[in-house]
Amino acid sequence: MNDLDGGTATVRLVVSGLGAIGGSLLRLIADRDHGVDLRVVAAVDSSGAIVDDGGIDPARLAAHKAAGGRAVDLPGVTVAGTTVGDVLATGVRADLLVEAGPGDLETGGAGLAAVRVARAAGIPVVLAAKAPLVLAWDELTGPGPAVAYSACTGGALPTVTLLRATLTSARALRVEAALNGTSAYVLRLVEDGLDLATAVERAQRLGIAEPDPSWDLDGWDAACKLVLIANATLGARARLGDVDVRGVSGVTRDELLRARANGHRIVPLATAVPEADGWRLAVGPAELPDAHPLARMDPEEMGIVVHTDIAGRLAATTHEPDAIPSAAAVLRDILTLARAA
Numbered sequence: 560m561n562d563l564d565g566g567t568a569t570v571r572l573v574v575s576g577l578g579a580i581g582g583s584l585l586r587l588i589a590d591r592d593h594g595v596d597l598r599v600v601a602a603v604d605s606s607g608a609i610v611d612d613g614g615i616d617p618a619r620l621a622a623h624k625a626a627g628g629r630a631v632d633l634p635g636v637t638v639a640g641t642t643v644g645d646v647l648a649t650g651v652r653a654d655l656l657v658e659a660g661p662g663d664l665e666t667g668g669a670g671l672a673a674v675r676v677a678r679a680a681g682i683p684v685v686l687a688a689k690a691p692l693v694l695a696w697d698e699l700t701g702p703g704p705a706v707a708y709s710a711c712t713g714g715a716l717p718t719v720t721l722l723r724a725t726l727t728s729a730r731a732l733r734v735e736a737a738l739n740g741t742s743a744y745v746l747r748l749v750e751d752g753l754d755l756a757t758a759v760e761r762a763q764r765l766g767i768a769e770p771d772p773s774w775d776l777d778g779w780d781a782a783c784k785l786v787l788i789a790n791a792t793l794g795a796r797a798r799l800g801d802v803d804v805r806g807v808s809g810v811t812r813d814e815l816l817r818a819r820a821n822g823h824r825i826v827p828l829a830t831a832v833p834e835a836d837g838w839r840l841a842v843g844p845a846e847l848p849d850a851h852p853l854a855r856m857d858p859e860e861m862g863i864v865v866h867t868d869i870a871g872r873l874a875a876t877t878h879e880p881d882a883i884p885s886a887a888a889v890l891r892d893i894l895t896l897a898r899a900a
């Protein structure tokens with residue numbers, strides 16, 4: 560990383576996954592000066608992998624994908640198999656992998672394979688996909704090239720940064736968070752009278768829903784984020800199976816309106832509560848009083864609240880009406896790694 564090409568540090572990126580997050584990242588790379596030459600030398604989508612050692616124009620690739628194109632049909636690039644492993648086998652010079660493909664919570668799928676092949680080649684990784692890290696926490700946070708994962712812990716919400724800073728001196732008595740934007744948004748639309756399927760379609764149009772939106776509605780996306788936050792900041796060694804997971808699909812409009820009439824709001828809540836032998840982790844719809852910071856949020860917000868012994872109650876929220884803030888979290892990690900190199 561940080562080769563100097565004509566005076567500017569260059570970071571050669573392989574971007575795997577060119578949907579809402581990958582496409583937004585490409586546009587962010589194209590749209591502004593980052594003080595670093597972020598050069599996309601390879602990209603992968605479900606059609607296959609493309610490579611150009613001189614750099615693929617990120618704006619052109621983003622526009623091609625937004626128009627429904629397949630990566631392998633982008634004119635002027637070399638098609639190089641279907642995986643990140645195939646990309647690296649071409650010998651293209653790469654400094655960083657961005658993994659923004661779909662997750663697979665059983666095996667880790669192509670995402671985990673891509674992360675492993677990159678790290679074996681000495682290449683650091685920035686993750687948007689959570690599954691690789693949830694399944695292989697010890698491996699991916701252990702010795703070897705860095706793995707950064709800001710976008711895996713609540714979009715642009717700096718959950719890990721906030722907790723690490725706060726818990727340097729204080730103890731967490733309880734952590735509460737609304738970590739799944741889709742569930743929060745969908746519940747608010749249902750509260751307003753929309754049916755569930757239409758509400759989910761709206762979230763998909765915003766680009767905030769998972770490739771398989773049942774991950775959002777059934778609580779698995781929030782559970783993944785909670786596991787990662789607990790492991791990163793609370794000293795936990797949690798796995799997905801340790802989380803008590805309930806989804807929001809069964810919440811009815813009547814229940815939502817009854818809560819409102821009582822001065823409450825039902826929100827998709829993730830909680831971490833200390834116990835004698837660790838942390839009790841749970842995800843599910845919960846009724847909170849209107850005065851609670853997570854009940855006061857706009858439909859497109861996510862948030863976190865940490866109750867501490869000596870640092871009071873801290874709260875942070877993020878407004879994410881599309882995939883750009885999460886892509887900005889990916890960019891944050893890329894630039895942090897680039898500047899540290």
Ligand SMILES: NC(=O)C1=CN([C@@H]2O[C@H](COP(=O)(O)OP(=O)(O)OC[C@H]3O[C@@H](n4cnc5c(N)ncnc54)[C@H](OP(=O)(O)O)[C@@H]3O)[C@@H](O)[C@H]2O)C=CC1
Nearest residue numbers: 576577578579580604605659660662669687688767770885
């Ligand atoms: N959307 C969001 O707000 C956030 C998403 N994430 C995570 O980021 C990841 C991507 O999400 P999102 O962009 O919304 O999803 P999308 O469905 O919009 O995009 C997924 C992308 O992955 C590509 N893809 C499918 N299979 C493979 C494969 N085997 N190898 C490489 N790429 C593949 C798809 O290809 P094709 O274009 O050909 O279909 C598509 O470009 C997910 O893991 C999600 O959990 C994290 C934070 C926020």
Ligand SMILES: N[C@@H](CC=O)C(=O)O
Nearest residue numbers: 739740741767768769
């Ligand atoms: N599907 C997620 C976005 C990525 O983490 C959400 O709705 O919050």
